[in-house]
Amino acid sequence: MRTLKYAILGLVNRKSMTGYDISKEFGEELINFWSAKHSQIYPELKKLVDEGLLEYKIEITGDVLEKKVYTVTEKGRQDFLEWLAKDEKIEPTPKDQFRLRSYFSQALEPAIYQKLLESQLDQRKKKLAKLNRLFLQYQQVPPFGSDKFGDYSVLAGARIREEANIKWLELCLEAVRAEIKE
Amino acid sequence: MRTLKYAILGLVNRKSMTGYDISKEFGEELINFWSAKHSQIYPELKKLVDEGLLEYKIEITGDVLEKKVYTVTEKGRQDFLEWLAKDEKIEPTPKDQFRLRSYFSQALEPAIYQKLLESQLDQRKKKLAKLNRLFLQYQQVPPFGSDKFGDYSVLAGARIREEANIKWLELCLEAVRAEIKE
DNA sequence: ACAAAACATGTAATTTCAAACATGTTTTGT
DNA sequence: ACAAAACATGTTTGAAATTACATGTTTTGT
Incomplete structure (x- = not known):
């Protein structure tokens, strides 16, 4: 392409x-x-x-x-x-090595998997903090057509995506912690 | 790797x-x-x-x-x-062709960009609906260690990711619609 | 009986991409 | 004066991935 x-x-x-x-x-x-x-x-x-x-x-x-x-x-x-201007089909889901690991996680000690999740979560949170700092420069949505709209839009998208990654990791962590407590 | x-x-x-x-x-x-x-x-x-x-x-x-x-x-x-069991650094952000288009969208008629966004949104919503249907089979979180946990976890992750995609597209759409109304 | 779909396994050609190799100039900081 | 960082442009090698080529069998539906 x-x-x-x-x-x-x-x-x-x-x-x-x-x-x-x-x-x-x-x-x-x-x-x-x-x-x-x-x-x-x-x-x-x-x-x-x-x-x-x-x-x-x-x-x-x-x-x-x-x-x-x-x-x-x-x-x-x-x-x-x-x-x-081309209207294209959405792309296939991007590859994600950590999700592949998660898929096979039952082969792992819960405590080990917990460590991996915590490490990922830590890194993701740092990345989100960085994106949030960059985002501060926008007091409001720049008008479409200004040269700043594209920048704003993809930065907002990156934040939302990172928040979703974090949400998922926290969901996994909760499940693993519940397992360990028992 | x-x-x-x-x-x-x-x-x-x-x-x-x-x-x-x-x-x-x-x-x-x-x-x-x-x-x-x-x-x-x-x-x-x-x-x-x-x-x-x-x-x-x-x-x-x-x-x-x-x-x-x-x-x-x-x-x-x-x-x-x-x-x-390897604890790896998070991967670089996956490539995304539609976000690349969005980044350059100021070069486009707002109405055209709106069409593109609506098309993406429609496809994303269909994909989410599909994931939601699959998700129904899980009445609750399968215990970690069961062979179903991995399946559940990545499916939950896919839903969260798709919800984030939709949230971002709606944010873009709102901005473009506001522009067109003026 | 027949056709289509699913099963089953491979190779060849090409594209995309990262890592390493290769070479130099200019600016900045100390 | 010197070193390090940044500027600047390329090529080579090889891994990862897609598309197309290539060939056949078995099952299912009508």
């Missing part, structure tokens, strides 16, 4: 950027729903240029360091917009 | 099965947190036999149809149990 293609096109459509910039973006808000290493990004950029969806011009930083600053072509913008 | 290896080992540890059976399992409860196509399963089974973690005996169905019924070896069981 070449989703990375559209992620890149979407980013460059908002603002001209280098491969390095794109790589950094994948480490920030985008981490909540997409990511790619630079070893995947650079070849994809080359491909997009070959396909006429992106162009670049070289800028010099300092004395000699070359930066390739990418811009979308009209063709690229059209391709992106077409993808963006 | 070879998670498929442990998914297969875990399944076969519970009960001897064929590659075809494993394939079917990935289409049922397991779909909520893991899956694999038969083209990935058969080579993995071969590898696990080579590594001495699984054994099989051939059974004949009808006149000539050969079935390979797999069983875990003691070594395989140990390997699985070791993996199962």
